[in-house]
Amino acid sequence: MDSFLLAMNRRAILLSVIFVVLSDHRPISTVHAASNVHIVYMGKRQHHDPTVVSNSHHDMLASVLGSKEAASDSLIYSYRHGFSGFAAKLTESQAQALAEFPGVVHVTPNRLHKPHTTRSWDYLGLDFHSQTNLLSESNMGDGVIIGVVDTGIWPESKSFNDKGLGPVPSRWKGVCKSGERFNSTNCNRKLIGARWYIKGLKAELGKKLNITGVDYFSPRDGFGHGTHTSATAAGSFVENVSYKGLGKGTARGGAPKARLAMYKVCWNIPYTYSYCTTSADVLKAFDDAIHDGVDVLSLSLGFMIPLYFDVDERNDIAFGAFHAVAKGITVVCSAGNDGSIAQSVSNTSPWIITVAASTIDRAFPTVVTLGNNRTIMGQSMFTGKKEIGFVGLISPVDVGEIDGPIASSCSFLSPDNVTMPGKVVLCFGGGHWSAEDAVKEAGGVGLIFARNPTSQVSPCIELPCVEVDYEIGMQLLNYIRSSRSPLVKLSPSKTLVGKPLSTKVASFSSRGPNSIAAAVLKPDIAAPGVNILAAFPDDPIDGGYALFPGTSDGGYAFLSGTSMSCPHVSGIVALLKSLYPQWSPAAIKSALVTTASTSDESGGPIFADGYPRKVADPFDYGGGIVNPNRAVDPGLIYDMGMEDYLHYLCSMGYTNSAISKLRQHSTVCPINPPSILNLNLPSITVPNLKTSVTILRTVTNVGPVNSVYTASIESPPTIHATVQPHILIFNSTAKKLSFTVTLSSTQKVIGGYYFGRLTWSDREHTVRSPISVRPEIIPSYVDNS
Numbered sequence: 123m124d125s126f127l128l129a130m131n132r133r134a135i136l137l138s139v140i141f142v143v144l145s146d147h148r149p150i151s152t153v154h155a156a157s158n159v160h161i162v163y164m165g166k167r168q169h170h171d172p173t174v175v176s177n178s179h180h181d182m183l184a185s186v187l188g189s190k191e192a193a194s195d196s197l198i199y200s201y202r203h204g205f206s207g208f209a210a211k212l213t214e215s216q217a218q219a220l221a222e223f224p225g226v227v228h229v230t231p232n233r234l235h236k237p238h239t240t241r242s243w244d245y246l247g248l249d250f251h252s253q254t255n256l257l258s259e260s261n262m263g264d265g266v267i268i269g270v271v272d273t274g275i276w277p278e279s280k281s282f283n284d285k286g287l288g289p290v291p292s293r294w295k296g297v298c299k300s301g302e303r304f305n306s307t308n309c310n311r312k313l314i315g316a317r318w319y320i321k322g323l324k325a326e327l328g329k330k331l332n333i334t335g336v337d338y339f340s341p342r343d344g345f346g347h348g349t350h351t352s353a354t355a356a357g358s359f360v361e362n363v364s365y366k367g368l369g370k371g372t373a374r375g376g377a378p379k380a381r382l383a384m385y386k387v388c389w390n391i392p393y394t395y396s397y398c399t400t401s402a403d404v405l406k407a408f409d410d411a412i413h414d415g416v417d418v419l420s421l422s423l424g425f426m427i428p429l430y431f432d433v434d435e436r437n438d439i440a441f442g443a444f445h446a447v448a449k450g451i452t453v454v455c456s457a458g459n460d461g462s463i464a465q466s467v468s469n470t471s472p473w474i475i476t477v478a479a480s481t482i483d484r485a486f487p488t489v490v491t492l493g494n495n496r497t498i499m500g501q502s503m504f505t506g507k508k509e510i511g512f513v514g515l516i517s518p519v520d521v522g523e524i525d526g527p528i529a530s531s532c533s534f535l536s537p538d539n540v541t542m543p544g545k546v547v548l549c550f551g552g553g554h555w556s557a558e559d560a561v562k563e564a565g566g567v568g569l570i571f572a573r574n575p576t577s578q579v580s581p582c583i584e585l586p587c588v589e590v591d592y593e594i595g596m597q598l599l600n601y602i603r604s605s606r607s608p609l610v611k612l613s614p615s616k617t618l619v620g621k622p623l624s625t626k627v628a629s630f631s632s633r634g635p636n637s638i639a640a641a642v643l644k645p646d647i648a649a650p651g652v653n654i655l656a657a658f659p660d661d662p663i664d665g666g667y668a669l670f671p672g673t674s675d676g677g678y679a680f681l682s683g684t685s686m687s688c689p690h691v692s693g694i695v696a697l698l699k700s701l702y703p704q705w706s707p708a709a710i711k712s713a714l715v716t717t718a719s720t721s722d723e724s725g726g727p728i729f730a731d732g733y734p735r736k737v738a739d740p741f742d743y744g745g746g747i748v749n750p751n752r753a754v755d756p757g758l759i760y761d762m763g764m765e766d767y768l769h770y771l772c773s774m775g776y777t778n779s780a781i782s783k784l785r786q787h788s789t790v791c792p793i794n795p796p797s798i799l800n801l802n803l804p805s806i807t808v809p810n811l812k813t814s815v816t817i818l819r820t821v822t823n824v825g826p827v828n829s830v831y832t833a834s835i836e837s838p839p840t841i842h843a844t845v846q847p848h849i850l851i852f853n854s855t856a857k858k859l860s861f862t863v864t865l866s867s868t869q870k871v872i873g874g875y876y877f878g879r880l881t882w883s884d885r886e887h888t889v890r891s892p893i894s895v896r897p898e899i900i901p902s903y904v905d906n907s
């Protein structure tokens with residue numbers, strides 16, 4: 123089943139639970155299990171008096187937790203105005219018990235909202251004050267139509283205002299379909315179309331489908347995901363947006379003058395995380411979008427774990443995308459949030475642009491000052507106004523360890539023997555939520571959390587919590603151990619942007635190689651997807667509801683995931699489309715891939731977070747980090763059309779009848795279909811190099827008519843690579859030229875992939891293709907030579 127790729131949030135929760143288990147040697151049953159924030163949702167409010175409603179929440183919670191006091195500690199919010207429900211810290215079993223209560227619609231884990239800003243577009247070089255970038259050259263994507271296939275849209279968001287926009291393009295044939303709390307007056311010159319699809323899901327779930335009180339039977343977004351992705355792709359300018367003061371700035375999408383059309387196919391179904399509906403509905407959405415006249419389709423959804431299902435191009439997204447691409451519509455999809463495991467990338471078809479997630483150059487540093495006046499930098503989302511301290515700093519030790527006391531993860535503190543009221547507590551590893559719980563319970567006023575360095579900031583809910591790496595954690599521990607009365611001061615977080623912060627591929631971003639067609643590089647490209655601020659459903663409108671009320675600040679929220687990186691590329695594609703309406707989807711993909719950045723601004727390498735952390739390779743980020751101002755002038759492109767995709771399908775072993783059905787007219791594959799290695803991709807991937815292989819590519823000159831390009835090749839280690847010819851001379855008659863790349867293995871090895879690259883350059887343009895090769899030589903003990 124499809125599920126959409128905000129999974130980052132859920133995954134982070136999962137990870138923190140796993141960390142708890144790994145970091146504690148004691149059996150989990152003997153200690154209190156980790157409790158996380160859950161939302162207990164109870165549908166429409168049953169009583170007019172908010173106090174009555176809130177008391178009833180309290181009683182329910184007390185009956186599960188055992189006492190009024192425990193209930194007070196656990197309760198975070200009581201929702202009692204627009205609807206009934208509450209947020210509380212609960213263990214899994216407590217959450218289950220509450221879900222059984224009469225009147226409870228569902229209990230869901232809270233989503234982690236990552237504070238972030240509107241920085242990503244400036245970071246990508248699309249500063250709107252500049253007169254000379256892709257944004258201004260393309261007039262901000264004016265007139266281009268982006269279709270978003272997602273959870274719906276919150277039309278009242280300021281990000282969808284249509285100030286300064288011209289009329290709806292006359293070629294537009296879409297509609298604004300009405301439904302629950304949504305009618306044609308909700309569309310405007312920004313949101314020009316909206317449709318919703320639930321018939322297929324109804325057919326599948328029958329009577330079990332009841333979304334009353336959790337989602338709207340209309341294009342209205344009950345979840346927030348689709349509002350966020352739409353605003354990232356094409357939101358209008360909105361000034362003075364921040365999350366509780368962090369990352370303040372002007373919010374806008376990649377193509378602020380492009381128009382949006384929402385195709386709602388994902389629904390909140392009680393007792394499940396989310397459902398993006400059946401093939402029938404998704405295909406209908408594609409069908410309508412093609413008919414309506416969209417130019418770009420943005421899909422932040424995909425199969426959760428590709429290998430668990432019989433997934434190939436016959437899945438609904440790949441199928442729908444095939445039809446869209448056949449009509450010249452570029453289809454952009456998220457890669458998935460199942461990294462950093464290899465072969466986890468989804469949306470693997472060669473006609474799709476598949477987007478990985480990277481960080482941007484922003485952080486939220488927090489100054490930690492010690493009693494000896496030393497200062498240390500940590501990261502946090504400490505949005506309080508006042509600093510904390512100086513107060514005592516302690517590091518509890520876990521007792522009973524075989525090798526004597528060690529520094530504690532704090533997850534399982536016993537308040538009886540730790541004196542921490544009024545102190546800041548230093549904790550190592552473990553889950554930050556369970557540590558936060560324990561420290562709060564023991565009366566601590568702050569938390570310094572030492573852990574593996576990552577780019578994501580943990581949003582502590584009730585205490586300031588500052589993250590540092592293990593090295594700094596050890597320095598702090600030494601200070602505590604060497605000082606008679608260790609003291610510390612925590613300052614509120616600042617927003618830092620700029621060069622000192624290096625770009626990384628996010629650890630959650632799904633990785634190649636492609637598990638369906640190993641010779642097709644996936645993901646194609648990376649774009650910002652960590653801590654992205656964009657529009658979110660505001661608090662419930664008169665009697666309406668939003669699933670996660672109160673989690674956004676003024677209608678803006680911070681989310682992380684490849685769901686967030688995908689619409690960044692969709693926005694950039696819209697800008698390119700407005701400049702080059704005739705470019706094929708393959709040409710646009712080539713322009714993005716061959717111009718992407720493989721080093722950060724200071725020339726350093728781009729790393730990939732994950733296990734282990736390493737320098738990024740094409741399976742992490744495809745061609746690299748998207749670089750829109752270079753993609754606008756790529757020099758050469760590797761183009762493809764339907765013929766190429768048919769060759770691909772033939773060489774993938776699809777039958778004539780399957781392909782004929784897909785194309786809706788009779789097709790016969792050649793007896794010997796061309797090698798899949800010769801698919802004219804802007805990358806070269808050889809999953810099984812025996813001794814030597816020669817690969818064909820054709821480039822089209824889209825730069826100055828008379829151009830001379832020279833090849834340079836960085837051979838992957840142990841591989842000998844040559845290009846023939848190594849000079850390409852373009853003129854008014856020679857616009858398209860072919861060349862071959864021969865790769866030979868120089869060693870008798872079996873093993874992993876090696877990486878290199880091919881670059882064509884005319885001094886003005888550099889056209890880079892990543893090369894990935896896995897040698898597969900029969901070892902000498904087999905062939906005896």
Ligand SMILES: *[C@@H]1O[C@H](CO)[C@@H](O)[C@H](O)[C@H]1NC(C)=O
Pocket residue numbers: 304305306307
């Ligand atoms: C559309 O909805 C708005 C607000 O709910 C309402 O005022 C308006 O009358 C509706 N328009 C139509 C055509 O139904």
Ligand SMILES: *[C@@H]1O[C@H](CO)[C@@H](O)[C@H](O)[C@H]1NC(C)=O
Pocket residue numbers: 165227332333334335
């Ligand atoms: C659907 O859910 C709502 C809210 O929980 C409830 O009031 C209604 O009775 C349910 N409808 C059906 C048909 O089960």
Ligand SMILES: *[C@@H]1O[C@H](CO)[C@@H](O)[C@H](O)[C@H]1NC(C)=O
Pocket residue numbers: 362
């Ligand atoms: C920006 O928003 C903050 C609150 O978030 C408000 O205090 C401030 O006055 C606003 N500034 C402008 C220029 O609107």
Ligand SMILES: *[C@@H]1O[C@H](CO)[C@@H](O)[C@H](O)[C@H]1NC(C)=O
Pocket residue numbers: 493494495
């Ligand atoms: C720390 O700095 C303050 C003011 O700068 C000074 O008064 C104090 O003596 C210093 N403390 C130590 C331990 O150096």
Ligand SMILES: *[C@@H]1O[C@H](CO)[C@@H](O)[C@H](O)[C@H]1NC(C)=O
Pocket residue numbers: 521536538539
């Ligand atoms: C800490 O408290 C636990 C019981 O709460 C007790 O078993 C243990 O001995 C105490 N440890 C110390 C060092 O006081």
Ligand SMILES: *[C@@H]1O[C@H](CO)[C@@H](O)[C@H](O)[C@H]1NC(C)=O
Pocket residue numbers: 851852853854855856
């Ligand atoms: C273009 O280049 C080709 C091959 O190099 C050559 O045969 C042809 O004459 C050239 N055409 C022009 C107009 O210069």
